[in-house]
Amino acid sequence: MDGTGTAPRKGTVTQRAIERIKAMIADGRLEPGQRLPTERDLAAELGISRSSMREAIRALTVLGVLEARHGSGIYVTRLRAGDLLETFGVVADLSRGERLAELLEVRRVLESAATALAAARITPDRLAEAGEHLAAMEATEDPDELLAHDLAFHRVIAVAAGNETMAALLEGLSSRTFRARVRRGYEEDGALARTRHEHAAIHRALAARDPEAARAAAAAHVGGVEQWLRRSPES
Amino acid sequence: MDGTGTAPRKGTVTQRAIERIKAMIADGRLEPGQRLPTERDLAAELGISRSSMREAIRALTVLGVLEARHGSGIYVTRLRAGDLLETFGVVADLSRGERLAELLEVRRVLESAATALAAARITPDRLAEAGEHLAAMEATEDPDELLAHDLAFHRVIAVAAGNETMAALLEGLSSRTFRARVRRGYEEDGALARTRHEHAAIHRALAARDPEAARAAAAAHVGGVEQWLRRSPES
DNA sequence: GGCCGCGATTGGTCGGACCACTTCGCTGGC
DNA sequence: GCCAGCGAAGTGGTCCGACCAATCGCGGCC
CATH class of the missing domain: 1.10.10.10 (Winged helix-like DNA-binding domain superfamily/Winged helix DNA-binding domain)
Incomplete structure (x- = not known):
């Protein structure tokens, strides 16, 4: 032996x-x-x-x-958390129907918590960075660019929450193909304006350092997509 | 082509x-x-x-x-969610130090949400099942058996929350080696009695169908381990 | 008609050969 | 003396062919 x-x-x-x-x-x-x-x-x-x-x-x-x-x-x-959780995106890519809704529920829970934490911990630098992505989102109509800034906006917040693991998890839950797939039809329903409004609300709550408002705004934001998805028949 | x-x-x-x-x-x-x-x-x-x-x-x-x-x-x-998220346990197994605390924070967030959902949705059958695991935990001193019932208790709740994906995620976060590693020293600090008390509080909140009480009890439960871990120097 | 067994199918393992890329030391020119 | 360039050694990447082991189905035997 x-x-x-x-x-x-x-x-x-x-x-x-x-x-x-x-x-x-x-x-x-x-x-x-x-x-x-x-x-x-x-x-x-x-x-x-x-x-x-x-x-x-x-x-x-x-x-x-x-x-x-x-x-x-x-x-x-x-x-690092990012290394080990990269495969998490595969789950999102391969999920359809009911599990897509479940994943969004998980994201809603985590995103709410992360945003609340970020409200208390975010630095002025990061807050400004989030604001830039917000402005960029409102300035463009190009779907790809819009999605990129959307993802970046949430990523800044997740990182500001100070929990890399949570940020990596949210990254996987918001992975490119996943988001693109869900949003394809979502934004056609004219929800684009509302999405912008929700993002602005999140940013305002962060600027005000108000964790509860931030939590609510984030939950409403993800919840909006979630509700739409539960109603929508998906391919 | x-x-x-x-x-x-x-x-x-x-x-x-x-x-x-x-x-x-x-x-x-x-x-x-x-x-x-x-x-x-x-x-x-x-x-x-x-x-x-x-x-x-x-x-x-x-x-x-x-x-x-x-x-x-x-x-x-x-x-199924369980199939795809099985590898998630690997993350927990390979994590140490700071990331262990981060994972517990993630678990606290998810466990709180799942327990709150379960309070609203749990069936009498499942509630009774959770009660049995609770009783078994209080009746034994064998660490292995205790851990098994502890895991089962939380699993029943996660399933009762009606979100298989979240349940699978929590399963990975509470995977055998992960829990065993964290608890090794934790329970030596005489926290065993408190753990039992916390479990009982969760069960009471579920029986009362009180989501907010359930959320708070679950958060306190995981938070207890979390705080201990942040103080403890780990190997 | 039902059971047994053999053989075909299919994943699992092995060993070796060769290719592609990286690294680093050596060489030769400056 | 210094440095660019070359080339050999080392290492992962790919391919091939052979054989082992588990499974499954078909056919014959009882």
């Missing part, structure tokens, strides 16, 4: 390799940013083929735990 | 394969539960090797999108 821990007999060798590497990171044997041995060495170390090891590495790569740089090596990511 | 869509030139072939399959699911060409062609056929169809295709499949497998059954074939999962 070697000292690196005897591998469990269950599951595929690849699955075991994934668990082994995860365990190495969890208990500190591998630190964020550190470089791993080569695929060939790792495979030899765990007694499996390079193919299987590559599958394990690929799996951890899509999870945002590892990062492979061609010609250089394999590295543990910094394990 | 073939009609299945020209693959973009960027990225690795495996990455492209992942996107292709994801796209097939997103636009409905592949439906939940449906069986895919064999690895060999898929590889041929996309013009890549079986090895690369296997890596793509493995990646989508860990994301909970696909499911491979040895000897049978590859299937699209039912794409």
Whole structure:
């Protein structure tokens, strides 16, 4: 028996390799940013083929735990919230019908909380930045640009809330395709003007450093889309 | 040019394969539960090797999108919230220090909302079920059993809130290793009695169908752990 | 008619070969 | 002495072909 821990007999060798590497990171044997041995060495170390090891590495790569740089090596990511929650957007991309509404409900809850926190913590700089995105949204009619500033507006707020994990989660919930899909029909219903009004209300609450007003404004904002979605038959 | 869509030139072939399959699911060409062609056929169809295709499949497998059954074939999962959010537990497992506190803050927000919703929607059956777990928690001293009933108690509430996505998210945030790690030291500080009291308060609020009381009780419950964690130096 | 078993199908693993990119040291010119 | 450029070594990326192992269905046997 070697000292690196005897591998469990269950599951595929690849699955075991994934668990082994995860365990190495969890208990500190591998630190964020550190470089791993080569695929060939790792495979030899765990007694499996390079193919299987590559599958394990690929799996951890899509999870945002590892990062492979061609010609250089394999590295543990910094394990920031953004790294690990990037895959969260996949859920939004693949969700339809009822779960889309559920995701919006989750977003409403988180966005409300984040906005309330931001009202108390936001710096003048960030408040101004949010204001710029607000102005840009009101100045353009181009849907793409509008969406970009919309996302940026909420991102500034999420970051200002001081919880990177929450911000990353909201980022995934508002991912490009997700938003684009929902808004396609939404804005055709003439809700564009109301959306602008809601954004302005959020900004005002932030400027007033009023957490409760901010929470309410954010909840109303997301809730508006939510209600529309629950009524709308979606493809 | 073939009609299945020209693959973009960027990225690795495996990455492209992942996107292709994801796209097939997103636009409905592949439906939940449906069986895919064999690895060999898929590889041929996309013009890549079986090895690369296997890596793509493995990646989508860990994301909970696909499911491979040895000897049978590859299937699209039912794409339930639980399937897709299983990997969320990985984030909790790999988080330490500051992000652990952030995750607890997220949990506090979601748990509060879910408990408030549950207060309005919970059925007598589910309320009784939660009561049983509560009684079991008060009747045992075995940490493992206690933790199991603790998790089950909150799971019943999350499900009663009527939002499977939120329930799956909370499941990940309360995943076994995560809870065990946090609670190890927490309960040694004699907070066990208080935890029981908090659970009882949540249950009372649910029985009274009082959403605001339920929200407050849940927030206080998670907040207690949260505050302890922020004070505690963690390994 | 029902049960058993064999063989085809399909995912899982392996080993090796070669390609593409990065890195870094060496070399040669300035 | 310095630096640009080249080239070899190292490393991830891709492909191939073979074989193993689990599953499933078909056909024959009882």
